[in-house]
Amino acid sequence: MQVTVIVPTFNEAPNVAELVRRIAAGAHGFDIDILFVDDSTDDTADVIRTVARTSPVPVRLIRRDEPTGGLGGAVAAGLEAAASDVCVVMDGDLQHPPEDIARLVARFRRGDVDMVVASRYIADGASAGLADRSRVLVSRGSTAVTKAMFPVRLKNVSDPMTGFFLVDRRAIDLEQLRPRGFKILLEILARRPLRVAEIPFSFAHRFAGDSKASFSQGLSFLAQLAALRFGKMSMFAVIGAAGAVANLAIVWVLSHAGMTDLAAMIIAAETTILANFLLQERYVFQDMRDQASGFLSRFLKSFLFNNAELLIRIPLTALMISTWHISVVIATGITLVAAFVVRFLFHSLVVYAPRRRKAESSVPSRARHFVEELDRQALRPGEL
Ligand code: GDD
C-alpha cells in the first residue's frame, strides 16, 4: 500500500529534518511519501529541498505563491496533488507523533472506513501539548459547540478539531471543499457523509518554533462553522420565501375565481406547507433523511408544527401590537423572523433528528415498507 503524508507548513524550518526522519523511521509494512505544502515567509522551502536530497523516502514540495485558504487550503491542495489515494494529513511541528501514522494505516486496512481520525478525546488519547489552560478550554468548548451543530455528521467523531487523520481521497469530493483557516477536517466531514473510525493519540508539545494559532484564526473558525451549518439555513430561507410568494399567488387566483377569503387562505397555506416540506426534504435535509424517522413521521411532525405555528402566530402578533404599542408591520416582521428561526430549529433538531437504533432483529413491517417506498418515489431526483 502507498500512503502520502501531507504536511502543511508555515515557517517550520527547524522541524523539517526531524519530522522527515521520524516519518521515514515509522513506516513499516507500507510505502510512504511525503508532500509538503508550504506557504512560508522564511527559508522552510529551502530546508525541505535540502532534506529531500538525503531522505530515505520520497519528499515532494508544493510552494504556493498564492496561499489561499491558509492551512485548510494547503491541505486541500495537497489532497489534489497527492501521489496516492490514501493520504495522511499532519502538522509540521511534531505535535502529531509520526509513529502514529502506522496505527492510522493499520486501522484503515481493516477495510470498513473511509477515514481514520486521531483523537485526543477517546481512551488514552491526550491533549497535553495544548499550550495552556485557556487553550484547553477553548478547544473543549469549540468541540462541544461543533458537535452540537453537526449531531449526525459528527456522531462518530470525538475530535473534529484535530489536524491529524487518514483519508481515502476517493471518498471525498475535492471540488466541494471550501477550505478556510485551520479546520479542514471539519470541512471534509460536514460536506459529505463518510465512514469514520478513531484511534486515540497524544497531542505532543511543539518540537521547535511558534504556533500560528491566533485570535483571528478563532474568528475565521466561527465563520466557517456558520457557513457550513447555515448553508442549510439559507437554502431553507430561500424555499420559505418562495413559499410565501406562492402563497400570495394562490390566494389571489382563488379569490379571483370567486372563493371565500377564508377558504382561499386555508388552501393556499396548506398547499405551500406541503410543497415546502417536499422541497426541504429534497434540497435542505437530504443528507439527514436516511438517519431520521420515516417519511410519514417526518411529514406529520412538519405539518403539525407548521399548522400550530400558523394558529399561534396571528394572535401573538395581535398581542404584541396591543401590549408593546408597535405597528402591525413591525410586529409581523418580528414574528415572521422568530417563526423562521424556530421552524428551522424544529426541523433540524426534531423532524430530522437521528432516530434511536431499534433492536437489529425488528423486521420492517408492511406499513414501514410502504412508507419507505413512498419516500423513495417522492424523492426521486428531478421531480420537483
Ligand atoms: N501551508 C500552510 N499555510 N500551513 C500552515 C498555515 C498556512 O497558512 N498556517 C499554519 N500552518 C501549518 C503549521 O506550519 C503547522 O504545520 C500546522 O499548520 C498547524 O499549525 P500550528 O501553528 O502548529 O497550530 P496549532 O498547533 O495551534 O493548531 C493545530 O492544532 C489543532 C489542534 O488543537 C492545528 O493542527 C490544527 O489542525 C489542530 O487541529
Ligand code: MN
Ligand atoms: Mn501545532
